[in-house]
Amino acid sequence: MKSLIIITKIVAFYCLFYAGVKVFGVFQGMWLVPNLFIALILLINAALGFIIIKRNSYNWWYAIIGVVFISALRYYESEVSNYLYQLISTT
Numbered sequence: 001m002k003s004l005i006i007i008t009k010i011v012a013f014y015c016l017f018y019a020g021v022k023v024f025g026v027f028q029g030m031w032l033v034p035n036l037f038i039a040l041i042l043l044i045n046a047a048l049g050f051i052i053i054k055r056n057s058y059n060w061w062y063a064i065i066g067v068v069f070i071s072a073l074r075y076y077e078s079e080v081s082n083y084l085y086q087l088i089s090t091t
Contacts, residue, residue, distance in 0.1 A: 004058050011066035012049025015042045018070075034084035038073070045069065 019042035022035045045066060052062055073080070 001058070004060060004063055007063040007067065008049060008052060008058050011063060011070065012046050012053060014070060015046035015049065015066070019043045019046060031081060031085050033088045034081040037084055038077075038080065042073075 019039040022030075022039035022042065026032055026035050049062065049066065052058060
């Protein structure tokens, strides 16, 4: 149970931190829409994590899905950003 609590807190705080990094990147000249979209998804994930922490209702689903989501986002971040930018620029 202790490892579940630690993993949940790491996922929640990492999502909050990385959303801040994405917003800061927008102020440094990175693409606006793709980075804010990714930051919004990360903030939703972080909010869900903090709700789980506050209610003390930890579960493995959030921890596992959160770790997989963060890993996939870090690996495919440039492709996702390029896809979102092309999607927005063509419309």
